[in-house]
Structure formats: C-alpha cells, structure tokens
Amino acid sequence: MADKMKTAAEVMLDVLYESGVRHVFGIPGGNSIPIYDALTNHPLELILTRHEQGATHMADGYARSSGKPGVVCVTSGPGATNTLTGILTAMMDSIPIVVITGQSVTPNIGLDAFQEADILGMSFSSVKHSYMVTKPQDISRIIKEALHIATTGRPGPVLVDLPKDVSAALIDPTIENDRDLPGYKEIPVANSEDLNKTADLMNRALRPVIMAGHGVVLSGAEEPLLQIAEKMNIPVSTTLLGKGGFPDTHELSIGMPGMHGTAYANKALSGSDLIIAIGARWDDRITGIPENFCPNARKIHFDIDPVEMGKIIPVDCSVTGDAKASLEALLPLLEPGDTGRWNKQVNRWKREFPLKYRKEGKLRAQHIIEELARMAGPEAIACTDVGQHQMWAAHFVQSIKGRNWLTSGGAGTMGFGLPAAIGAQLARPESTVFTVVGDGSFQMTLCELATAANNKLPIKILITNNRYLGMVRQWQHMFYENRLTGVELEGNPDFMKLASAYGIKGFRVKRSSDVRKTLKAALAWNDGPCIIEAVVEQHDNVFPMVPAGATLDEMIIEAPRKKRSGAGDEQ
Amino acid sequence: MEKSIKHTISLLVSNKPGVLTRVALVFARRGFNIDSLVVSKAQSPEFSRMNIEATGDEKTLNLVLAQLNRLVDVIHAVDHANEDVIQRELALFKVSCPPEKRTEVLQIAETFRGQTVDIGDETITLQVTGKSSKVDAFHTMMDPFGILELVRTGKVLMSRGKAATA
Numbered sequence: 144m145a146d147k148m149k150t151a152a153e154v155m156l157d158v159l160y161e162s163g164v165r166h167v168f169g170i171p172g173g174n175s176i177p178i179y180d181a182l183t184n185h186p187l188e189l190i191l192t193r194h195e196q197g198a199t200h201m202a203d204g205y206a207r208s209s210g211k212p213g214v215v216c217v218t219s220g221p222g223a224t225n226t227l228t229g230i231l232t233a234m235m236d237s238i239p240i241v242v243i244t245g246q247s248v249t250p251n252i253g254l255d256a257f258q259e260a261d262i263l264g265m266s267f268s269s270v271k272h273s274y275m276v277t278k279p280q281d282i283s284r285i286i287k288e289a290l291h292i293a294t295t296g297r298p299g300p301v302l303v304d305l306p307k308d309v310s311a312a313l314i315d316p317t318i319e320n321d322r323d324l325p326g327y328k329e330i331p332v333a334n335s336e337d338l339n340k341t342a343d344l345m346n347r348a349l350r351p352v353i354m355a356g357h358g359v360v361l362s363g364a365e366e367p368l369l370q371i372a373e374k375m376n377i378p379v380s381t382t383l384l385g386k387g388g389f390p391d392t393h394e395l396s397i398g399m400p401g402m403h404g405t406a407y408a409n410k411a412l413s414g415s416d417l418i419i420a421i422g423a424r425w426d427d428r429i430t431g432i433p434e435n436f437c438p439n440a441r442k443i444h445f446d447i448d449p450v451e452m453g454k455i456i457p458v459d460c461s462v463t464g465d466a467k468a469s470l471e472a473l474l475p476l477l478e479p480g481d482t483g484r485w486n487k488q489v490n491r492w493k494r495e496f497p498l499k500y501r502k503e504g505k506l507r508a509q510h511i512i513e514e515l516a517r518m519a520g521p522e523a524i525a526c527t528d529v530g531q532h533q534m535w536a537a538h539f540v541q542s543i544k545g546r547n548w549l550t551s552g553g554a555g556t557m558g559f560g561l562p563a564a565i566g567a568q569l570a571r572p573e574s575t576v577f578t579v580v581g582d583g584s585f586q587m588t589l590c591e592l593a594t595a596a597n598n599k600l601p602i603k604i605l606i607t608n609n610r611y612l613g614m615v616r617q618w619q620h621m622f623y624e625n626r627l628t629g630v631e632l633e634g635n636p637d638f639m640k641l642a643s644a645y646g647i648k649g650f651r652v653k654r655s656s657d658v659r660k661t662l663k664a665a666l667a668w669n670d671g672p673c674i675i676e677a678v679v680e681q682h683d684n685v686f687p688m689v690p691a692g693a694t695l696d697e698m699i700i701e702a703p704r705k706k707r708s709g710a711g712d713e714q
Numbered sequence: 715m716e717k718s719i720k721h722t723i724s725l726l727v728s729n730k731p732g733v734l735t736r737v738a739l740v741f742a743r744r745g746f747n748i749d750s751l752v753v754s755k756a757q758s759p760e761f762s763r764m765n766i767e768a769t770g771d772e773k774t775l776n777l778v779l780a781q782l783n784r785l786v787d788v789i790h791a792v793d794h795a796n797e798d799v800i801q802r803e804l805a806l807f808k809v810s811c812p813p814e815k816r817t818e819v820l821q822i823a824e825t826f827r828g829q830t831v832d833i834g835d836e837t838i839t840l841q842v843t844g845k846s847s848k849v850d851a852f853h854t855m856m857d858p859f860g861i862l863e864l865v866r867t868g869k870v871l872m873s874r875g876k877a878a879t880a
C-alpha cells in the first residue's frame with residue numbers, strides 16, 4: 144500500500160497531465176515547494192517565468208491561441224497577489240486559465256502567517272470560481288472541476304489555493320474522485336421561439352449589421368457565421384476581441400466598431416435597422432452611453448451567458464446558447480431579404496472613409512505594423528499590448544481566422560503583449576508569432592525576455608517606440624488642452640542594449656524606407672526571440688475616435704488639419 | 715429611475731465556506747442593499763438555504779438574480795416578490811414597562827399572539843412571530859411605550875402545498 148502512495152501535489156500534476164495539459168507557468172516559493180518538487184521528474188513541463196503576472200498572461204496567451212486551458216502555479220502571499228492582474232485580464236475576456244497558489248499550512252491560515260495572503264478573498268470578484276483545498280484526498284476532484292469550469296460554458300479563470308501541508312500529504316492515488324458540481328449550470332440551448340423571432344427580424348431587415356464578438360471565436364462559430372453573412376448578404380463588424388471570427392479580408396467585413404472603430408463600421412451601426420450581436424457584450428467602448436446607442440435599430444443578442452442579456456442594452460430578442468450551435472440552428476430559418484441597397488451604401492462609406500495614415504515623412508507605427516502583419520502572413524499569430532499601437536494593430540493587422548489575434552480587451556492590461564506571445568508560441572510552436580508592444584507597456588513585463596530567450600522562442604517583438612504613454616497623451620492632447628502630465632517616457636532604456644543584455648537579437652528602424660528590409664531580416668531570424676525597435680513619430684493620434692460620451696455618428700474621422708502651437712507634429 | 719420594490723430571494727446553495735461572501739458580493743457590486751439575511755441548513759447537509767430581503771429596481775434585481783445563478787455554488791436563486799408564499803419572521807422586543815403599564819402592554823401583545831419571554835421591574839421582553847407586516851404593526855404599537863431593544867430574525871419563506879421552494 145505505502146509504495147503506491149503519492150503526495151497530493153503529484154496526484155494534482157497527474158490529473159492535469161491526463162487532462163491534456165502539457166505546460167505549467169510560474170515561479171516557486173516556500174509554500175509551493177511540494178508542488179515544484181513533484182514537477183522534478185514529471186512529464187509536465189515547467190516554464191519558469193520572471194514574474195507571476197507574466198506567468199498568468201502566458202497561460203492566457205496559451206489558452207487564447209490554442210483553446211486549451213493554461214495552468215499557472217505560484218507561491219503564496221506576494222506570489223499569489225502578483226497573479227491578480229492576470230486573473231482579471233482572463234476574467235474580462237473569458238479565458239480558461241487555472242491558477243494554483245501555494246498557501247500557508249492549514250493550521251496557520253488566518254493568523255497572518257509568513258507569506259499568507261487571503262488570495263481567495265482578494266480574487267472572489269475576478270474569478271469564475273475558486274477553491275481552497277483543505278483535504279488532500281479532494282485534490283483530484285477539485286482539479287478536474289477546476290479544468291471543467293474554466294473551459295466549459297463561458298470560459299474563465301479558476302483559482303485553486305493549496306496549503307503546503309495539503310500538497311505535501313500522502314494519499315492513495317487510485318481512489319476515484321469525480322466531479323461533483325450540482326450548481327454548475329448546463330450550457331443553455333437556444334429555444335426555437337427565440338430563433339424563429341430572430342429569423343423573422345433578420346429576414347425582414349433592410350439595413351442589418353452583424354456585430355461579431357469574442358464568443359464567435361471561443362465557440363468556433365466562424366463557419367456558420369460566414370454562411371449566414373453570405374446567405375443574407377449582411378455586413379459584419381468584428382469587435383476588438385472578435386477579430387478573426389470573420390475574415391478581415393472578406394468583402395462583407397467592415398472592421399471594428401466603437402471608440403476607435405472604422406468610420407464605416409460606426410456609420411453602418413448608426414444607420415442600421417437591425418444589429419445582430421453574436422457573442423459580444425455591448426461593451427461601453429462600443430456603445431458609449433447605452434441610452435444613446437443606435438436608438439433606431441432593433442437589436443438581437445446571442446450569448447452563452449444569461450447574465451449578459453439586457454445587462455447593458457435592452458434587446459428585441461435574445462438567444463441564449465453556444466454561438467456555434469445557435470447559428471447552425473438559425474441558418475435554415477433564414478431567407479435572404481433585400482439588403483442590396485444597404486450594402487451599396489456601406490461600400491460607399493468604405494471607399495469614402497478608409498483607414499489611413501501618412502506614408503511620407505517620419506516613420507509611422509501604423510506603417511511598420513501593417514507591413515509586419517503582411518509579411519508574417521495570414522497564418523501568423525498577432526499579439527498586442529495596450530495603447531495606441533494596439534488600436535493601430537487592430538486596424539492594420541488582417542486576421543482571417545480565430546485564435547490568431549491576442550489582445551487584452553476588457554481589462555486593457557499593459558504588459559500583456561510579451562508574455563501572451565510566449566504562451567502562444569509554446570502552444571503553437573509551428574506558427575509565426577509576433578507581438579506589437581508600446582515602449583510603455585513593454586516595460587511592465589519586459590523581464591519575460593529571459594523566459595522567451597531561455598526557451599528559444601522565435602517571437603518577433605515589435606516595439607513602437609514613441610517615447611510616450613501615447614494613448615494617454617492623446618487624451619490629454621484632445622480633451623485636456625494638451626496638458627501633458629505623466630506621459631513622457633523620459634529614461635527609456637536603450638532597447639538595443641537591452642536586447643543584447645538578454646542575449647537576444649535586436650533591430651532598430653527609424654526610416655520608412657528601411658521597414659521592409661529590417662522586417663525581412665527579423666522574420667528570418669529564428670534563433671530565439673528578436674526585438675524590432677521602431678522609432679516612430681511621437682505625436683500621432685489614433686483616428687477615427689468617438690469622444691467619450693458621444694454617439695458613434697459623432698466620431699472624429701480624421702485628425703483636424705490645423706496644428707495647435709506647441710502640440711508638436713500632429714497628423 | 716425605476717421604482718424600488720422589496721424582493722425576497724430564496725437560494726439553495728452548497729454548504730461550503732465562502733459561499734456567503736460570494737453571494738454578498740453580487741449584491742454589493744451593484745450597490746443593492748441587503749435588508750435581511752437568513753442562512754440555515756437545508757434538509758440535506760450538503761446544502762444550505764438562504765433567504766435574502768433586498769430593495770431595488772427590477773433591472774438590477776434581474777441582473778443580481780442572473781449573477782447569483784451563475785455562481786457555481788448556487789444551485790438556484792429565485793425571487794418571490796410577486797408570489798403567495800408562506801413567510802414568517804420572529805422578533806424580540808424589549809419595551810420599557812413600569813408596573814402601571816403592564817396590563818396595557820400585555821393586552822396589545824395578546825392581540826398579536828405575542829409571548830412574554832422576560833419580565834422585570836422596568837422592562838418586559840416580548841416575542842412576536844408572523845408575517846413581517848405583523849411584526850411591523852407590533853413595532854408601531856410598542857413605540858409609544860419606548861422600545862429599548864429590538865431584534866428580528868429576518869424573513870424565512872416556503873412555498874405552499876406540494877410545490878418545492880425554488
């Protein structure tokens with residue numbers, strides 16, 4: 144009997160492995176040593192990160208790019224609190240990660256023991272679910288449940304707090320211990336009444352627009368969406384997270400809606416008589432003030448999460464269920480109406496108000512982003528950080544399928560770009576992975592360059608260096624009379640020296656005319672990661688822009704022509 | 715602003731640590747104030763029953779209900795605002811009561827089927843059970859005598875007849 148015994152930590156790793164998990168991200172510490180000890184000869188591969196935030200974003204990028212859960216294992220106290228930003232990021236974007244935190248031994252919990260943090264209490268509102276393991280023999284059930292909850296229904300992060308005495312305890316691994324989740328709701332199935340009503344509204348609409356969100360990608364509903372859009376001849380706007388759910392290159396694609404959406408997507412939404420949101424939750428960066436959002440359009444909402452129904456926008460019909468299943472059931476009920484004139488109008492807007500930037504003069508971030516995405520090809524995985532460069536990437540990266548576009552949408556977490564790319568490259572070693580990061584965002588998690596280098600991951604890290612927290616500078620410039628406070632990145636490191644300090648390749652590009660040559664060399668570089676530092680125009684602003692509080696049709700389409708004195712070289 | 719009404723929500727939840735916090739956070743995040751809360755064991759020891767009274771508008775209530783039902787530890791959560799259910803509450807009133815007032819106080823208590831649980835030279839403590847409206851009415855009647863202390867259990871409820879309390 145005794146020689147069959149294993150520690151709860153070993154049993155946990157076995158369950159993870161049997162469930163298909165192959166990588167664990169994290170950093171050890173006193174209260175997670177039993178788990179790391181169990182990793183010593185285990186087939187699960189440990190990816191040692193340099194910061195726990197990085198570990199969570201890696202697990203997140205791993206999950207976004209592969210659809211498989213990402214697993215994090217850290218220690219208690221500060222190790223655990225360092226994961227909170229990553230947990231929030233995953234929660235806001237519905238990403239399946241499991242975060243295992245070490246904890247003080249059970250008798251000490253609640254007594255302010257060394258490195259004790261009430262991580263359960265701190266994370267309640269940012270997790271899909273969480274556990275404290277108090278009995279060693281519960282470990283296999285809890286890990287199975289954690290993986291199940293993280294990956295099914297509307298995905299999300301699950302936290303498992305594991306006290307050191309529990310992880311080190313010996314248990315009989317043969318005891319079967321299955322999931323027991325009486326309160327976990329089944330995935331709802333769209334009811335036919337709602338589907339019929341939806342079909343009726345769609346069949347009669349003259350100016351319909353589909354707004355495809357992350358739910359399309361998460362549920363793998365790309366194919367039925369394409370069929371519906373083509374059959375009904377309806378323009379499709381993809382949200383920041385829905386990008387790739389419908390090909391950007393398709394003639395019916397009208398790009399991103401909302402604050403920095405395309406002019407034609409916003410005009411189409413404003414002018415439509417029916418908005419069909421599929422796996423999109425009417426984020427305030429799209430709707431602005433809900434009461435003023437497209438009041439003349441009827442609205443349909445497809446979502447897997449009943450909580451989202453009517454949360455922001457009252458809708459005429461809601462279809463609760465998995466996007467793919469719902470769309471497949473809807474398809475046969477649809478009969479093409481007359482959207483010909485509407486599409487002509489939308490196409491006129493597309494021609495009249497294209498996304499654009501200046502190609503002459505100083506190097507523009509948009510230029511190098513567009514070129515990198517084009518040269519990396521449609522199969523590449525594009526990651527971004529948060530700021531202006533993120534919006535430009537959303538504009539100029541062309542995605543043709545899901546899971547190739549990784550960005551922090553709901554939380555807008557600076558520092559996401561590099562670790563997410565590391566996770567993606569580990570999940571999909573055959574794919575080209577590039578990440579577009581701002582000089583500000585990059586410095587929040589740049590320590591993970593070591594992780595990328597150690598694992599020889601050939602990630603292309605494009606830093607759009609504008610020496611500013613550009614997005615905030617843009618707001619201060621446009622809405623605070625250019626009072627620039629706390630946005631100048633005085634003291635940025637020399638990114639080329641930084642690259643060499645980590646033993647990785649660096650390229651610097653300052654002129655538009657050098658972009659292609661440099662990117663060619665960078666894309667050919669496969670001996671570990673490389674940094675491409677693009678020294679770009681400092682005062683560029685992202686347009687179109689819907690000012691906060693305004694409606695979509697009040698967007699500013701282009702930069703105002705006039706220069707304001709002292710405002711620098713505005714577009 | 716939509717108008718606020720009083721809701722009585724019953725929940726069947728897993729009997730585990732932390733469940734109450736998760737439930738309370740759902741209310742707190744939207745600023746939905748909890749007026750009363752009763753937690754007790756359900757027939758099966760793996761589950762607990764919660765009865766929560768809260769006041770708020772319909773839209774927020776629906777959001778809160780959906781969010782409660784989304785919690786993994788919540789088996790179900792239902793609002794009974796517009797339903798005829800059995801509802802009871804118990805209250806203890808400690809009332810200032812010199813000997814000359816005793817008869818009067820006891821007479822009122824009797825009308826409410828109240829019970830005397832403690833009596834002293836200056837005070838009397840009465841127990842009243844019933845619908846919350848009855849307890850409210852008793853409160854009004856005792857006010858003039860001077861209520862020194864008051865505690866109410868909060869509302870518990872159950873469906874009538876064969877129907878299970880969802």
Ligand SMILES: Cc1ncc(C[n+]2csc(CCOP(=O)(O)OP(=O)(O)O)c2C)c(N)n1
Binds near residue numbers: 531609612
């Ligand atoms: C962790 C975090 N802190 C602060 C912010 C607020 N914020 C949003 S964009 C931005 C500027 C980003 O600067 P940079 O990465 O250089 O990108 P740029 O806008 O210049 O392209 C800031 C500070 C944020 N989103 N995340």
Ligand SMILES: [Mg+2]
Binds near residue numbers: 581610
């Ligand atoms: Mg910047």
